[in-house]
Amino acid sequence: GENVEQHPSTLSVQEGDSAVIKCTYSDSASNYFPWYKQELGKGPQLIIDIRSNVGEKKDQRIAVTLNKTAKHFSLHITETQPEDSAVYFCAASRAGGSYIPTFGRGTSLIVHP
């Protein structure tokens, strides 16, 4: 089955800095990679996703990159703000077969004002 590793487990930055969270996956057939943000006391919410036919996707201050050869993908947050503080999860899944996404163990991002 799929195995997703996520690093770091905790990331502390100053407001305005950039933050990068990295994930690796094991199943080369995985073709969909969403990122979820979980704020305190809430359920995870999708913030950005990328499919295997694309190398990079950007949405305002967040971007995701995918390297299919190396089987890793990353979340980049620029100009971090205190409201970016949350737990971020990466996931990997594929159409057909086991379509349940496999989640990473999460990264707790703390943005200091």
Added chain:
Amino acid sequence: DTAVSQTPKYLVTQMGNDKSIKCEQNLGHDTMYWYKQDSKKFLKIMFSYNNKELIINETVPNRFSPKSPDKAHLNLHINSLELGDSAVYFCASSQGRSLGQTQYFGPGTRLLVL
């Protein structure tokens, strides 16, 4: 206009009791899930239903029994609660098995077993 709702939000109960958590989605999705999130924030899939049919059962004790009366509802019943069942339980839904499975999560039910 909540997409995925769960009740109750908090549940405090004694060991050995039986409890239920309800979930409803108004997104018209075909697939629903239950996840357990432990104290270290790890999200573990428990069950998945597609069009009211059980698809995934991930080595969950048979004290946990999901029930899907219709496509929009997936309830979780837990018998003989144990201390280790204390966690946050999330319901989620997705459109189906098409390419890409964006999951929409509910707000969670915080279960504390004393």
